[in-house]
Amino acid sequence: MIEVVKQFIKKHNLISDNSTILVGVSGGPDSLALLHFLYHCQMGKNNRLIAVHVDHMFRGRQSEEDLLYVKSFCEKYQIEFEATQIDVTMYKNEKGISSQVAAREIRYDFYDEMMKKHNGDLLALGHHGDDQIETILMRLVRGSKGIGYAGMQIKRPFSCGFIIRPFLSITKDAIEEYCTLHNLHPRRDPSNDKDDYTRNRFRHHILPFLKGENPSVHERFLQFSEMMTEDNQVLDELTREKMNKVMKRKRDREVEIMVNPFLSMPKSLQRRGIQLILNYLYKELPPSLSTVHIDNLLSFLASKHPSGELHFPNDLRIVRSYDSCTFTYTYLEGEKNLYRFRIDEPGFYKLNNGSEIKSQVLENYPEKSNGNYSFIIDPDTVKLPVYVRTRKSGDKMKLKGMNGSKKVKDIFIDQKVPLQQRDVWPVVEDSKGDILWLPGLKKSSFEAECKTKSRYIVLEYKQ
Numbered sequence: 001m002i003e004v005v006k007q008f009i010k011k012h013n014l015i016s017d018n019s020t021i022l023v024g025v026s027g028g029p030d031s032l033a034l035l036h037f038l039y040h041c042q043m044g045k046n047n048r049l050i051a052v053h054v055d056h057m058f059r060g061r062q063s064e065e066d067l068l069y070v071k072s073f074c075e076k077y078q079i080e081f082e083a084t085q086i087d088v089t090m091y092k093n094e095k096g097i098s099s100q101v102a103a104r105e106i107r108y109d110f111y112d113e114m115m116k117k118h119n120g121d122l123l124a125l126g127h128h129g130d131d132q133i134e135t136i137l138m139r140l141v142r143g144s145k146g147i148g149y150a151g152m153q154i155k156r157p158f159s160c161g162f163i164i165r166p167f168l169s170i171t172k173d174a175i176e177e178y179c180t181l182h183n184l185h186p187r188r189d190p191s192n193d194k195d196d197y198t199r200n201r202f203r204h205h206i207l208p209f210l211k212g213e214n215p216s217v218h219e220r221f222l223q224f225s226e227m228m229t230e231d232n233q234v235l236d237e238l239t240r241e242k243m244n245k246v247m248k249r250k251r252d253r254e255v256e257i258m259v260n261p262f263l264s265m266p267k268s269l270q271r272r273g274i275q276l277i278l279n280y281l282y283k284e285l286p287p288s289l290s291t292v293h294i295d296n297l298l299s300f301l302a303s304k305h306p307s308g309e310l311h312f313p314n315d316l317r318i319v320r321s322y323d324s325c326t327f328t329y330t331y332l333e334g335e336k337n338l339y340r341f342r343i344d345e346p347g348f349y350k351l352n353n354g355s356e357i358k359s360q361v362l363e364n365y366p367e368k369s370n371g372n373y374s375f376i377i378d379p380d381t382v383k384l385p386v387y388v389r390t391r392k393s394g395d396k397m398k399l400k401g402m403n404g405s406k407k408v409k410d411i412f413i414d415q416k417v418p419l420q421q422r423d424v425w426p427v428v429e430d431s432k433g434d435i436l437w438l439p440g441l442k443k444s445s446f447e448a449e450c451k452t453k454s455r456y457i458v459l460e461y462k463q
Contacts (some may be wrong), residue, residue: 008169019043019121027066027187030126035095055085115159128167129218140454143291239272253329286313321418340389358460365451375437377457378448383431397435
């Protein structure tokens, strides 16, 4: 077993010399064997080893005894030790989530905290080949997303370093033999013997059948996982190239795509494209997000309806308006994007939607016009100063070259302005309240036409 794991570490370049390695240790056979293995096989390479333990307080005194056991083990081998005790049941009730999800969130939050505290390079976890079989089968049955079907990653970014799983190349039986050989006496969690959890049912009923068909079935699943990971890397790169042509706007908490170019991509790349967007916005995908959400979104984008809205976990809104679809977070209650300010001197004025208006004073009428992206003011015919604001209910403007006025709302519809952009789109008005210009969309009849004046104010809009 030792040689198999060493070769696995070398093949995947899991551990470099002079690394700070944190090891998640529950006290059970897998994590205890991993800690023992790393202590004896990696400490001669100037690596620093730190055991981290989380007492979830599920089993009262038994859980606390697990903590004390791991602490004692570390003291025996002079391994650094960090631990915490958190009432996961209380956390679970507060968040309204399952016990397993709550325990995982608590555990990984602590791992993240310890990685940053010790400037850790690696977080080693004791998942083995049998765990990988269970994980892949569970995700196939339940449904997953992209790389999720490859199971647990051998190495992936986490906190300020990486998570590694050196034992994915060996079985649970090999770990038990290792514990016996090295006289280790791990703690046992009695809940692992029950069929209450999905993973336990796969472990007790499906895994024995597969091993009966092929005792080395874990190697086949490991190979499958590696091939899936390699294929996903290629497809993800292709997806990024395609999405760069589809992406219209990308900000910290918002992404906008063009619908028709997106729908022209192959369906498999569409799914991956959505996954890239969600990974970017969520940072860490919520457990409640599932393939159902992705399927609904694909149907939503392919629908003939020009507009609509979907709500995803953690207040992520997906708003479609004509050929534009925006992924954005719901504004908090009381947080508005309304604004109104004066343009009373030359300069650049930043707007809440990320665009800007440039104001300048010219002695001659501009030789070139930038269409609806510029507006020329004759100070003698317009009541100054000029204001920029967000729209109001009932706004109307007198369009250049037309008789009568038109509702701003109808102009937005005609110009196919996305719904979520209408409330922050700039409206330029004079001091009397007459709307002069909808930057980038329409001009009013108030634009200067006389070219013999000695002074003009020119506004330019840049998105």
